[in-house]
Structure formats: C-alpha cells, structure tokens
Amino acid sequence: MTDQTTPPRPRPAPEERPAPVDWATDWDHTHEAYAAAAPEIWDDLRGRCPVAHTDRFGGAWLPTSHQDVSAVAHDTTHFTSRSVIVSDFKPTAPAPVGFAPPITSDPPFHEFARRLLLPAFSPKAVRPLEATTRELCGGLIDTMLDGLAEGEDTVDVATAYSQHIPVQVIAHMLGVPPTDGDRFRVFIHRILEKPGQTGPTDTEDTMISYLEGVIADHRATPRDDLIGYLLDLEIEGRPLGDDHILGTVALLLIAGIDTTWSAIGASIWHLAQHPEHRRRLVEEPEVMPFAVEEMLRAYAPVTMARLVAEDVELGGQQLHKDDWVLLPFPSANRDPEAFDQPDEVVLDRERNRHAAFGLGIHRCLGSNLARMELRVALEEWVRRVPDFELADAEAVRWSTGQVRGPRQLPIRLLATRPGGPR
C-alpha cells in the first residue's frame, strides 16, 4: 500500500515494459494499452478465460466475472489483504495488521481497526461536509471560467475541476493545508499508477516522511479534525501506535483522492458524449441519485488486490499461496450474468447491486463521502455548465494501475451559467 514496499537500496529507473500480446496469459494493468481499453479487455476475458494469468509481478491472477470477484472478496480464509496493490514487490508487513489498517488487515484485527474509523465516515457524519463541498465545487467552476481567455471555450476538466475536489475535501478533513494537494498527487502517482516503477526517491520526499511531519505537528498543536480524532483514540487505555496512525492516514489520503477524482472525471467524460443524459440531469434532478450509482457501476474506478493465503481453486484455475489476485470490481459490474445491458449506461437503473465500493468486509470505508462528493460535483457541474462536449477524444488519457479514470479530459463548454443562489 505505501511506498515502504520499495526496498531501501537505490534502483535504476525502470524501462517501459513491453505491451502484452495476449491479455489472457500476460495481462498488465499498469500498461497504457490496458488503461485505454480495460472494459473491452474484461469483456473479452470474461468470454474466453474468466480467470486470466500473468507471469508479471511474480505471478498474478485476474478474475473477471461477478461471481469470481465476489467469491474472492468474501473469502478471507484463502485470500489475505496484507497487500492490496499488485506490485513487483511482495509486502513485508506482517498479517493481520499490514501497512495501512484496516484495508491491509485481516480478521480478527480488521474489524477492530475498521470500527475505529467507521463513525467518522457514516452517512450522518458525512452530511455536514456537503455544504463545504458544494461551495468548493462552485469556487472551482468560477476559477475555471474566469481563467478562460477571450474566445477560449475548452478546459481540461480532470486538472481544472475533478482532481481538486477530493484533494481539498480530504485536506479539510485531515486538517492539512489545501495547498499540499500537489504533493498528495505526486505520492499517489508513485504508489498507485506506477507501483515500484518510478525509481529512487529522496527520503524527505516520501509520503511517510510528509505524514510524520503532519502527525508531529498535530501532536504539538492538538485540533479538532480527523488526525486529532485518531490521536485521541484509545485502545484499552492506550493510544494508537504511531505506525497505526500513520498507516491509517496514508490510507485515507491515497484511497480518498484518486478514486473520487476518477469517478467525477469518468462521469463528466460520459456526459460529454451523451447529450440526452446531460439534458435529463438538468431537467430531472431527481434522477441524480440513480445516475450517480449508475456512473459508479459503469465506470467503477477501483480495483483491489489480494494475496493467496492458502492454495485454492478459482474458476477452474489452481491458485497457489503468495500468488497475487487482482480484483477488478469494474469488471464485475459489467458482467451480463449480474446486470441487464451491462455495457449500456441506464441513467435511472432500478436494479443496481454494483460492486464499485467492493464487497464483503472491506467495503470502501469512504463510500458515503465519495458518493456525496460525486453527486455534489455533478450537480454543481450540470447546473453551471448544462451543455458541453469532448473537445478532443484522442487527447483523453486514462490512468494506469488499479484506479481508473481520465487524467486528461479536454472539454468544450457549450453553455455556461453564472453562479449565485441555486
């Protein structure tokens, strides 16, 4: 999960890996070719090789059906969460805690670590953040529109809008300056997009060292924010260990940003190509809660991983201890066995048991926050920019790795409205 998985010795900068020829036997989710066409790759694999294999990353499996993904997610006996990011390096942090509890923890420690955090992310705890988020989104749109030169009508929505929303919401929650957002994005790129592939990093420049500073600062000056909450927590009369706090904050930072940013961007990417859908959201705001879930289903940004804890069979394949298993929830969400018309975006889909936030005991802890951010970001966007289109389909670039979303998204603004009261 964290950049501690990289060994301390300096390594040469990595070479670009060759593109896979057959995804069934040599898949690589960190490759640009996968990023550009992941849904097609999953559909192909689901049809002919539902549990694909690769020798990359020291050996890894890729189930693509809803049934297999769900089975792995619900089976904490044969699969451990000790590391949830497929990388060239196997994790060294021991079970059951892992580097970033609770996502890297197994039962029984998992439940304990998760319960500490659940109250901070319940629907009722998240609700008061909605107004702040709405204001933030409006401000971002103002800045974006004010920044347009005379006659200019195109913006990169990924960099001008989507990415700032979760960065600033989580900075607000953690109690760190919003201006640290650029640093967060560097950490996340290194950890999620090119795990173990970006070469040596100066110690002071790592997320670990950044967070040590932030935690020390909070210890020196206690405040009423999420880090303050963690520092105040006690287990049997003893405060949480520094490793536990650091791992948890690292997790919240990593898990909270890229993922939500991706969901917002993918939704705007979709709407840019579907005038009937953007019109419907403008004219029938009551469809929005369904549309949000449908966007999450169709463009689920997050794929998790497990390590095989005990030899087990999955979809006719024999998995061995310490093999990786990648769990593409977005592929489960497009399985025709589980969803009608899985490749269609049905804006008001009424049966939608999507797995965008995972399944089983590791259900995304931040799902209520993410859902709120996505809904508010889309509500404010269609309110202020009711009509828009892709400016250059070729220039859209999707992220590589386990979080999928547009990282470049040039959008032409066809109609805009001033801010002000709703």
Place this chain on the structure above:
Amino acid sequence: MRIQYDRAACQGHNRCYLLAPELFDVDDEGYAILLVEGEVPTDLEGKARLAADNCPEYAITLEA
C-alpha cells in the same frame, strides 16, 4: 409483502438508507437498521423493492 434484513450480511453500503429512509435507518457505524417489522406498508412496497434490488450484499429479502 414481508421484508427481512440480515445484519450479518450487511456491510454498510447504505444504499437502502439512501433509497428507502422510511424503511431503513443507519447506526453510528453505518450499518442498516430495519425500521419496520415483517409486513411492509403497501405504499412503501416500491421502496422496499428498490432497497432489496440495490443491496450489493443481498442482505435484504422480500417475500410476496
């Protein structure tokens, strides 16, 4: 229509609470609380169906 909720299966996705707040509340940790016992009021049957059809963990079951 009768409704049942399996607390052991619930993972707190909160889709039920979002779609049918008349039928489900949510506790401080985000797990669902079923507000009716047994029979679903007729005017809420549509919402009960929505909640069941959107629970990723199949924790809500309905009987005609």
